[in-house]
Amino acid sequence: MNDWQRKSPLDWETYVNKMVKVAAIEKHEYEGWVLTVDPVSASIVLATFLENEEVSISVVLGHAVQEVEILKEGDDEMKQRLSCIFAPEESKAYSP
Amino acid sequence: RMGRSVQPPAERPGERRMAEMKKLYGAEAAKIQAMEAAMQLIFDRNCDKKQPKYWPIIPLKL
Amino acid sequence: ASPRFQALLGGQMTAQAVRANLRQRYLRGLGAARGRPTRFYLRAGVQVDAVFGAADVDAVAFQVDALRTPLGVQAAALLRYTDVLAYTFLLE
Numbered sequence: 001m002n003d004w005q006r007k008s009p010l011d012w013e014t015y016v017n018k019m020v021k022v023a024a025i026e027k028h029e030y031e032g033w034v035l036t037v038d039p040v041s042a043s044i045v046l047a048t049f050l051e052n053e054e055v056s057i058s059v060v061l062g063h064a065v066q067e068v069e070i071l072k073e074g075d076d077e078m079k080q081r082l083s084c085i086f087a088p089e090e091s092k093a094y095s096p
Numbered sequence: 097r098m099g100r101s102v103q104p105p106a107e108r109p110g111e112r113r114m115a116e117m118k119k120l121y122g123a124e125a126a127k128i129q130a131m132e133a134a135m136q137l138i139f140d141r142n143c144d145k146k147q148p149k150y151w152p153i154i155p156l157k158l
Numbered sequence: 159a160s161p162r163f164q165a166l167l168g169g170q171m172t173a174q175a176v177r178a179n180l181r182q183r184y185l186r187g188l189g190a191a192r193g194r195p196t197r198f199y200l201r202a203g204v205q206v207d208a209v210f211g212a213a214d215v216d217a218v219a220f221q222v223d224a225l226r227t228p229l230g231v232q233a234a235a236l237l238r239y240t241d242v243l244a245y246t247f248l249l250e
Binding site for chain 2: 170171174175177178179181182185186188189192200201202204206211212213214215219221222223225227232233234235236237238240241
Binding site for chain 3: 043055056059
């Protein structure tokens with residue numbers, strides 16, 4: 001287990017809705033807004049917004065995570081945007 | 097009937113799992129368990145139907 | 159109960175609620191990945207494309223379809239969590 005996997009849910013939660021840079025093993029690097037951290041595998045789910053309304057989702061597996069650096073805090077608008085990404089279908093229907 | 101007082105009833109695996117889930121997720125345990133069960137069902141069904149093999153055959157991490 | 163015990167209990171409940179929220183979001187994410195073309199980044203610089211099928215709940219393997227390996231397309235396959243470093247897919 002690495003240091004990242006040993007963190008507690010409360011630690012992981014502090015990264016949610018923040019723009020981060022994840023350094024992974026074998027010199028991989030990923031950047032994006034943190035949607036969640038799986039408390040079972042410690043995998044980080046990142047979202048990046050592309051120009052054509054598309055959202056790219058990257059999942060970095062917990063065992064591969066070396067360091068997570070916070071680059072930016074998300075404002076309320078960003079939090080709202082992020083919370084809609086995996087929203088269940090029924091709640092999507094009611095949102096504008 | 098006598099055996100019942102001597103031997104504890106066999107623990108059902110589902111109950112044990114629920115107790116663990118309660119400890120981890122508290123009030124949301126049942127909801128999380130239902131979501132996991134749905135996901136696992138899809139995984140198991142796909143494996144039964146498609147008989148996928150591990151790729152690569154030998155793990156990259158030994 | 160003593161205030162200290164109550165604080166402890168409250169802390170535990172908060173941790174459970176936070177864990178549940180993180181897990182729920184993650185499981186929804188797995189649901190969103192289903193059927194999407196996905197690029198998997200594996201150890202040793204290996205990259206493969208496949209269609210995301212499902213993941214088991216204990217984080218052991220991903221079931222994928224149409225896996226493009228250097229030796230051809232495998233209709234269905236399992237990728238080990240320990241081999242995968244990351245994966246990406248698009249939502250439109």
